[in-house]
Amino acid sequence: MLDLNKDNITQVVLERFANTPDPRLKEIMSSLIQHLHGFARDVKLTEQEWAQAIDFLTRVGHITDDKRQEFILLSDTLGLSMLTVAINNDKPEGCTESTVFGPFYVSNAPEYALGDDVANGANGTPCFVKGSVKGLDGEPVAGASIEVWQSDDDGSYDVQKPHLDSMQGRGVLHTDSEGNYYFRSIVAVPYPIPDDGPVGQMLNLTNNHPWRPAHLHFMIKADGYETLVTHVFRRDSRYLDSDVVFGVRKSLVVDWVEQADGTYLLEYDFVLNPSNS
The missing domain is CATH 2.60.130.10 (Aromatic compound dioxygenase)
Incomplete structure (x- = not known):
């Protein structure tokens, strides 16, 4: 059974994506995971802050339609x-x-x-x-x-x-x-x-x-x-x-x-x- 913690979770997640068939997608996902995890560690991201970030991105999606592209x-x-x-x-x-x-x-x-x-x-x-x-x-x-x-x-x-x-x-x-x-x-x-x-x-x-x-x-x-x-x-x-x-x-x-x-x-x-x- 895995014993996940803040020190080993990044490597475990990377191994989970290691069998991605498309080489370019594997490269992108591996780098994304490492940078996102590194960002969270660098700023010591709190659960409340991450919830606020998710809420922000959700609102960006809700306001986007065929006339307005908030993600752009x-x-x-x-x-x-x-x-x-x-x-x-x-x-x-x-x-x-x-x-x-x-x-x-x-x-x-x-x-x-x-x-x-x-x-x-x-x-x-x-x-x-x-x-x-x-x-x-x-x-x-x-x-x-x-x-x-x-x-x-x-x-x-x-x-x-x-x-x-x-x-x-x-x-x-x-x-x-x-x-x-x-x-x-x-x-x-x-x-x-x-x-x-x-x-x-x-x-x-x-x-x-x-x-x-x-x-x-x-x-x-x-x-x-x-x-x-x-x-x-x-x-x-x-x-x-x-x-x-x-x-x-x-x-x-x-x-x-x-x-x-x-x-x-x-x-x-x-x-x-x-x-x-």
Whole structure:
């Protein structure tokens, strides 16, 4: 009969998982067990604290639905999402850098022709966005799919407004034969992540703010190239140095230039990494 105690339980648990057939799953589970047990020992975790942690994670699950992903917010605000991105997107010099996906992406966004207004009625200062999509060797990437999404001037995404009849501030476009893209939208503004749930409570208790700097989301796909998920940030935005989800990368921060008529111009060229497949 096993005589389990605080000194031998970790090894016993590891042996219980030792026959996991999938090598990668075995590696992940073994490391997870060791780190979780090590964490509990390091902080001398009490039973009450562990019960509070379970309650916290339960509330994260309860508030998550098809419109709100609190687990992504939790991963983002702990820096884990950005760490995973950095680990898995170590691209050659010259490629556009990736950043966090975020919780507000929606599939099946409407298709737009180049030059169209993807804001589709979203409130904000008009902005014209243009640039190119090229490969690492400078070749234009024709027909690349570009998905864009952003908040409105109030700092809210369309999925946060259930009364809307159609999607706003998001759409899918395709580059022309020279790899160029251009569309109309609105100027990005800083906004807070949803902080009325358990993640917001965590931020408040740890004296952290919920704000993200102004940015426009991009996801670019093209045959023969790795998919790029990234943002383009406004250089004059607040919170660039304290993004709540740690997503800012220097190469993605650019000027949004005010024009004589009060509108803005954003120019950004993307460089994709060739895929190995």
